[in-house]
Amino acid sequence: xxxxxxxxxxxxxxxxxxxxxxxxxxxxxxxxxxxxxxxxxxxxxxxxxxxxxxxxxxxxxxxxxxxxxxxxxxxxxxxxxxxxxxxxxxxxxxxxxxxxxxxxxxxxxxxxxxxxxxxxxxxxxxxxxxxxxxxxxxxxxxxxxxxxxxxxxxxxxxxxxxxxx
Numbered sequence: 131x132x133x134x135x136x137x138x139x140x141x142x143x144x145x146x147x148x149x150x151x152x153x154x155x156x157x158x159x160x161x162x163x164x165x166x167x168x169x170x171x172x173x174x175x176x177x178x179x180x181x182x183x184x185x186x187x188x189x190x191x192x193x194x195x196x197x198x199x200x201x202x203x204x205x206x207x208x209x210x211x212x213x214x215x216x217x218x219x220x221x222x223x224x225x226x227x228x229x230x231x232x233x234x235x236x237x238x239x240x241x242x243x244x245x246x247x248x249x250x251x252x253x254x255x256x257x258x259x260x261x262x263x264x265x266x267x268x269x270x271x272x273x274x275x276x277x278x279x280x281x282x283x284x285x286x287x288x289x290x291x292x293x294x295x
Contacts (some may be wrong), residue, residue: 216248216257225285227260233257236269 138149147155205220212218218226233240235249235258249294250256252274261269272278 212248216255218248218257223260226257230260230267234262234265236261236265 134271137151140147140155141153141277145155145157147157150156151159209220212220212223216223220273227246231238231240234242239262241260242264247261247263247266249258249261249266249269269279272282
């Protein structure tokens with residue numbers, strides 16, 4: 131069997147799924163369209179399992195046009211998610227963050243590693259503010275309940291001076 135007869139597989143390392151588009155399987159093609167990047171391997175053309183050493187390797191990667199497109203898709207996804215989930219425009223979300231001093235409303239972190247999250251009341255849907263992902267996860271894990279949060283705060287204060295040996 132020649133390389134031309136061989137079934138095409140995804141160019142992503144470790145993925146043996148059938149080729150769908152742009153040398154990628156359907157899952158990785160969708161992923162790169164949404165996220166803009168994926169880790170590729172260098173594909174060396176072969177005939178009968180023997181590499182064609184005289185031919186330069188074909189590097190499968192995203193072009194600058196595809197990176198621009200991925201950034202545009204990311205912006206469109208943000209706009210869509212903000213509008214449909216929180217009834218906000220990107221400008222309104224940015225203004226809300228700016229009204230908080232450009233930082234998380236709880237921890238005051240101005241450059242969070244996990245990114246920004248729109249915090250909202252899960253019952254009413256009302257937007258409360260912009261938080262870093264860690265603070266939003268924290269209040270979510272505490273069930274968005276002020277009494278549970280107070281109990282956690284009391285617990286931490288009660289044990290702040292104790293050393294565990």
